[in-house]
Amino acid sequence: MAGVKQKIRESYGDRIFLVCIYVFLAIILAVTLYPLIFIVSSSFSSPSAVSGGRVWLWPVEATLIGYKSALQNSQIVTGYANSIFYTAFGTLISVALTTMIAYPLSRKTFFGRSGLMMFIVFTMLFSGGLIPTYLVVKAVGLIDTRWALLLPNAIWVWQVIIARTFFSTSIPDELAEASEMDGCSDLRFIWNVVLSLSKPILAVLALMYAVGQWNAYFDALIYLKTNDLFPLQLFLRSILIQNANSGGLNAGQIADTQQLLALMKYSIIVVSSLPVLIVYPFVQRYFVQGMLIGSVKG
Amino acid sequence: MFNAVLAFKDYNVIKGIWGSPWVGMKYFNLFFHNPVFGTLLKNTLFISLYLLAAGFPIPIILALALNEVKSGRFKRVVQLVTYAPYFISTVVMVSIIMLFLAPNLGIVNMILGSLGIDSINFLGNPNMFRSVYVWSEVWQSAGYSAVIYLAALAGVDPSLYEAARVDGASRLQKIWNVDVPGILPAAVIILILNVGNVMSIGFEKIYLLQNPLNTTTSEIISTYVYKIGLLNANYSFATAVGLFNSVINLILLVTVNFAAKRLSKNSLW
Structure with a gap:
C-alpha cells in the first residue's frame, strides 16, 4: 500500500489502474466519436468516393454536391418546414399544458391533489394500448390533421413530475401567502411570481419537448396520411430506410443516381x-438539470 | 384508456365501441392459442432481457470510470461526446445502422474484410438481430444514462473518500466500498423502471429495423399489435394483445418494486 509520508502517495497498482481507466475511456470516446465523424466526412465526399468505400476518416475529394442535392429534394424541404412548425407549436402547447397541470399539483392547498397525481402517474405505468388511443384520436376527428401531432402526446407524465417537483421545492407556500396578503390574485401570482422564478424549469421542459417533437415519427406514421403534413422524420424514413425514389434529381444525373x-x-x-446537435452542447446543463430534478423523487 | 374494453368486445365500426357486443375472453383465447404467441413472447423477452443485461451495467461502469478522472477537460469531452448520440432520432439512427452494416459497402464489413473476415449480412441474419439492436441502443444511450449516476457520485460525502485514503484503500477498493454504495439507490430505482418496461421495448426502432429476413427474431408484441390492429384493422384482437402486454408490465413493475423494497429499502413508492 501507499508509503505513509506527509501526504499519502498513490501506490503503483493504483497508477496502473488509473491508466487503465484512461485507456478505457479513450476507447469509449473513439467508439462513440468515430461513427459521427465518419458520417460527416462521408457527407462532404464525392459520390464515387462514398460508393467506392474510399472514405475512412476524413472527406475524400471534398465537395458539397451531397448537400446540394439534399436541399433540392422537395420532400426534405417540406418536411423541414413541417417539423419546424410542429416543434415550435408543439413545444409551446406542451409547456403551457404541463405548467398548468403541474403547478396546482404542487400546491398543498389544492383539493384532491394526491388522488389526481396518482391518476396521472398511473397512466404512465399502464396504458390502454395503441388501438384504444388511436380510436380516441379518430373519434375526436384529429386523424390526418396537424393537431394529431400536437395534442395526443402533448403532456409527458415524466415532465409533469419534474415540473411539480420543481414548483413544490423552489416556490414556498409562504411566498404565495405573502402575495395573497398584498392583495395579489392567484392568476397574477402565477404569471408574475411563479413563472419568473421558474425560468430554469421552463427551459428544461421546452428543450425536452422540442427534441422529442423534432425526433418523433411514430404519431405521424399512424395518424397522418397526407404527404403535405408529414414531418421530416417520416420523409427521412421513406428516403433513408425504404429507399423510396426521391424527387429533385435532374435528367443529367440519372447515370450517377445510385452513387448520388x-x-x-x-x-x-x-x-x-x-x-x-448544434444546440445541444450549449444547453446540455439544462438537460442534466432536468434529469436530476426528476430523479430526486421519482 | 377506457376504450380498452374493446378487448372484450367484437368491434363493429357501425355500432361503435360501446354498441359492439361483449365477447368476454374470446380474443385473449385467440391470442394465447395462436402459434405466434410463443414466438412473440420469446422475442420480446429475449430482446429486452439482453438489453437490460448490457444496457444497465455499462452506464454505471462509464460513470464510475469518469468519476476517477480528475482532469476536467478530458472528462467534459468524454461526457459531451457520449451524451450526443442520445439526440439522434430513431429514424436517423436506424439508417446509420443500415449504412454501416450494409453487406458489401458498409464500413463495418469493410473493416472486417480488411481483417480477412467474410462480410456478414447483419440485418438479414435473424441470429444477429438482437445484438444489432441491443448494442446500437447501448451506443446511443449509455452516455445519457450515465448522467444520473455521475450526479449520485457527486453527492457522495467527501469525508468518506478521506477516510478511505487514510485507511490505505486502493482505488479499486474505494470504488467498491464508497462509490458503489453511493449510487446503489439510484441504480435500484432505474433497475425497477427498466424491468417494468421489459415488455414494452421500443416499437419505433425495432419496427424500422425489421425486414422479411429477420422477422423470426425481430417480431415483438408491439410491432405485431401495430400490424394486426392498424394495418389489418383487426381492432379488438390487437387491443387484447396490447392489454395483455400492459398487464404483464404492471405486474412486473409491482413485483420488482416489492422485491427491491424488501431487499434494499429503495422503491418507487
Whole structure:
C-alpha cells in the first residue's frame, strides 16, 4: 500500500489502474466519436468516393454536391418546414399544458391533489394500448390533421413530475401567502411570481419537448396520411430506410443516381440532425438539470 | 384508456365501441392459442432481457470510470461526446445502422474484410438481430444514462473518500466500498423502471429495423399489435394483445418494486 509520508502517495497498482481507466475511456470516446465523424466526412465526399468505400476518416475529394442535392429534394424541404412548425407549436402547447397541470399539483392547498397525481402517474405505468388511443384520436376527428401531432402526446407524465417537483421545492407556500396578503390574485401570482422564478424549469421542459417533437415519427406514421403534413422524420424514413425514389434529381444525373443517392443519405442525416446537435452542447446543463430534478423523487 | 374494453368486445365500426357486443375472453383465447404467441413472447423477452443485461451495467461502469478522472477537460469531452448520440432520432439512427452494416459497402464489413473476415449480412441474419439492436441502443444511450449516476457520485460525502485514503484503500477498493454504495439507490430505482418496461421495448426502432429476413427474431408484441390492429384493422384482437402486454408490465413493475423494497429499502413508492 501507499508509503505513509506527509501526504499519502498513490501506490503503483493504483497508477496502473488509473491508466487503465484512461485507456478505457479513450476507447469509449473513439467508439462513440468515430461513427459521427465518419458520417460527416462521408457527407462532404464525392459520390464515387462514398460508393467506392474510399472514405475512412476524413472527406475524400471534398465537395458539397451531397448537400446540394439534399436541399433540392422537395420532400426534405417540406418536411423541414413541417417539423419546424410542429416543434415550435408543439413545444409551446406542451409547456403551457404541463405548467398548468403541474403547478396546482404542487400546491398543498389544492383539493384532491394526491388522488389526481396518482391518476396521472398511473397512466404512465399502464396504458390502454395503441388501438384504444388511436380510436380516441379518430373519434375526436384529429386523424390526418396537424393537431394529431400536437395534442395526443402533448403532456409527458415524466415532465409533469419534474415540473411539480420543481414548483413544490423552489416556490414556498409562504411566498404565495405573502402575495395573497398584498392583495395579489392567484392568476397574477402565477404569471408574475411563479413563472419568473421558474425560468430554469421552463427551459428544461421546452428543450425536452422540442427534441422529442423534432425526433418523433411514430404519431405521424399512424395518424397522418397526407404527404403535405408529414414531418421530416417520416420523409427521412421513406428516403433513408425504404429507399423510396426521391424527387429533385435532374435528367443529367440519372447515370450517377445510385452513387448520388448513397452520398445524399449521409448529407441528409447531417442536415436533419444538425439543429439538435448544434444546440445541444450549449444547453446540455439544462438537460442534466432536468434529469436530476426528476430523479430526486421519482 | 377506457376504450380498452374493446378487448372484450367484437368491434363493429357501425355500432361503435360501446354498441359492439361483449365477447368476454374470446380474443385473449385467440391470442394465447395462436402459434405466434410463443414466438412473440420469446422475442420480446429475449430482446429486452439482453438489453437490460448490457444496457444497465455499462452506464454505471462509464460513470464510475469518469468519476476517477480528475482532469476536467478530458472528462467534459468524454461526457459531451457520449451524451450526443442520445439526440439522434430513431429514424436517423436506424439508417446509420443500415449504412454501416450494409453487406458489401458498409464500413463495418469493410473493416472486417480488411481483417480477412467474410462480410456478414447483419440485418438479414435473424441470429444477429438482437445484438444489432441491443448494442446500437447501448451506443446511443449509455452516455445519457450515465448522467444520473455521475450526479449520485457527486453527492457522495467527501469525508468518506478521506477516510478511505487514510485507511490505505486502493482505488479499486474505494470504488467498491464508497462509490458503489453511493449510487446503489439510484441504480435500484432505474433497475425497477427498466424491468417494468421489459415488455414494452421500443416499437419505433425495432419496427424500422425489421425486414422479411429477420422477422423470426425481430417480431415483438408491439410491432405485431401495430400490424394486426392498424394495418389489418383487426381492432379488438390487437387491443387484447396490447392489454395483455400492459398487464404483464404492471405486474412486473409491482413485483420488482416489492422485491427491491424488501431487499434494499429503495422503491418507487
